[in-house]
Amino acid sequence: MSTTVASSPTLVSNLLALLRQRQRSLVKRGKANPGLAMLALTAVLYFWIGRLRAGKKGPSRGKAIPHLKTRLFMLDVGYKYVKARAEGDELKFVQDLSKEGLTLTTEFVGHCLILAFEPSSVQHMLVKNFENYPKGPAFHKAFFPFMGTGIFNADGAAWKNQRALARPHFQVTEYKGAAHIETQINQVFGILDEVIVKRARLDAQDLWSRYTIDTATGFLFGDCVNALDIPQSKFVSAFNYTQKVCGWKVRLCDYQAFVPAFEFPQKVKDMDAVLLPIVDSAIAKEIQRRSQAEAGAENEHQHDNLLNHFLNSVDENGKPFDRIYLRDMLMNFLLAGRDTSTNLLTFMCYNLGKNPEIMKRVRDEIFEVVGKDRKPDHEDIKKLKFMKQVINETLRLYPAVPFNIKTCLEDDVLPNGYFIPKGSLVVHSSYVTHRMKEYWGEDAEEFDPDRWGTERVKVVRPFMFFPFHAGPRICLGQNFAYNQAMNTMTRLMQKYTWKVVDGFVPKPESDITMYSRNGMQLIFDHYRD
Ligand code: HEM
Ligand SMILES: *[C@@H]1O[C@H](CO)[C@@H](O)[C@H](O)[C@H]1NC(C)=O
Ligand SMILES: *[C@@H]1O[C@H](CO)[C@@H](O)[C@H](O)[C@H]1NC(C)=O
Secondary structure: OOOOOOOOHHHHHHHHHHHHOOOOOHHHHOOOOOOOOOHHHHHHHHHHHHHHHHHHOOOOOOEOOOEOOOOHHHHHHHHHHHHHHHOOOHHHHHHHHOOOOOEEEEEEOOEEEEEEOOHHHHHHHHHHOHHHOOOOHHHHHHHHHHHOOOHHHOOHHHHHHHHHHHHHHHHHHHOOOOHHHHHHHHHHHHHHHHHHHHOOOEEHHHHHHHHHHHHHHHHHHOOOOOOOOOOOOHHHHHHHHHHHHHHHHHHHHHHHHHOOOOOHHHHHHHHHHHHHHHHHHHHHHHHHHHHHHHOOOOOOOOOOOHHHHHHOOEOOOOOEOOHHHHHHHHHHHHHHHHHHHHHHHHHHHHHHHHOHHHHHHHHHHHHHHOOOOOOOOHHHHHHOHHHHHHHHHHHHHOOOOOOEEEEOOOOEEOOOOEEEOOOOEEEEOHHHHOOOHHHHOOOOOOOOHHHHOOOHHHHOOOOOOOOOOOHHHOOOOHHHHHHHHHHHHHHHHHHEEEEEOOOOOOOEEEOOOEEEOOOOEEEEEEOOO
């Protein structure tokens, strides 16, 4: 591999220096914020500034985007938004906006904010004119204290380098099968057996969030955080907290300092208390391996997890990754891989629990292809066609990343003819586009895996469906995610069955990734013919 650095004495001493390096600036990163005091006072002013700024820029080409209808300097929409968010209806709120138009503009917190829901607009931003739509400064600023310069929060050279380094690791791992879930799936079975004996209900979201953090850390670090054993793990609650805060910061954009985040520095410390020792021990092992290699001992490069792989690579400036960069990298992959997979498993359980006839069809397919107790292999997984339809239908209705925001670098025109002024924030939403009646038909809101069947799938045109994003920044873990979900569901459904607690209605919402505000209450039982 061209990016791999061969062992040499200077590298060993570099690594030693890294190990000694003190925690660079993590504390400074997590500075506490001023309270909400000034927010109300300044809000009106910001909307004015935004209106003036946006007002100056008439379209130099293309059509002007229709304005979202607002009154009282947007306070009506602002109020409705905050209310919807507080009540857990943010997704619905944005979906309702799309009924006013598929391309809309407004001034929000001092910026021209554009909502672009048409598939052709999404394709334009993610693929055709990708270079013009980076994540941008507001996003970087919001996420820096938590994610540093990791892949999710990077643009330009740093992003390109990390992406190129990580890609081969994903390709290799996809075909290693599902060995990485073995320990955790057995822990899940143990937990389920217990709740069945107690005839208790179970919050499947909580279970899957601990399961996926363990499988992801195992896969990424070669070392798992054991959240399944320790339900109230500090790591998990800190991870939840920081995401909530960062989600709000992105939404407030330039005014993110108003998001109260007093516990932020402590939460970052709680996570670092887990991540930094993992990084340090990997560095120490690598130093040992290299000095043995120098002494002539037979010693293969260990690239069995992503951390090792990065340890043997260099950053965008040609330097070895330092421990903070490595920590950021781990945090980013964890964020990318955990909540998204949790969301998929949680809502799959929901949809199957609500639709017993679909559950039966999935189970029949499993029994036919894999059997009642065999572990599925890579070939089996490929044959589980109906399960894949169920996954796609779940990702359509409950896409793990329901919104995404980009910054427009230079004046641009969308394929539908609308003008986007330079500096605009452009929001697209898989959640909204995946549920548009114009594209999916009158039953767009209904769960129907058969719409992915061979006859109807032709109707799915490009960019009606993009749960994994698209273009150069498409999800690196897509195949990993399908494989993990299919392996997990196969093992689960061979042994168990479940239904949704009577009267339980999940409340999907999103900080960065989607989850159900009130969890996912299910009742499990052993499966018997
Ligand atoms: C159902 C599961 C998943 C869904 C729906 C999903 C979806 C997405 C989406 C929408 C993005 C783009 C985010 C953005 O640019 O703001 C993304 C990026 C990414 N995903 Fe996933 N993901 C899933 C699972 C995973 C897993 C399991 C991993 C790794 C273990 C992973 C790794 C990544 C990485 C590294 C990126 C960043 C790519 C880049 O910026 O170049 N994802 N994913
Ligand atoms: C973390 O958030 C998830 C929802 O995303 C929830 O199911 C889980 O119970 C939370 N865990 C903790 C320890 O707060
Ligand atoms: C599911 O969606 C993916 C895109 O994410 C697509 O490539 C695949 O063909 C779909 N599978 C089925 C069975 O519809």
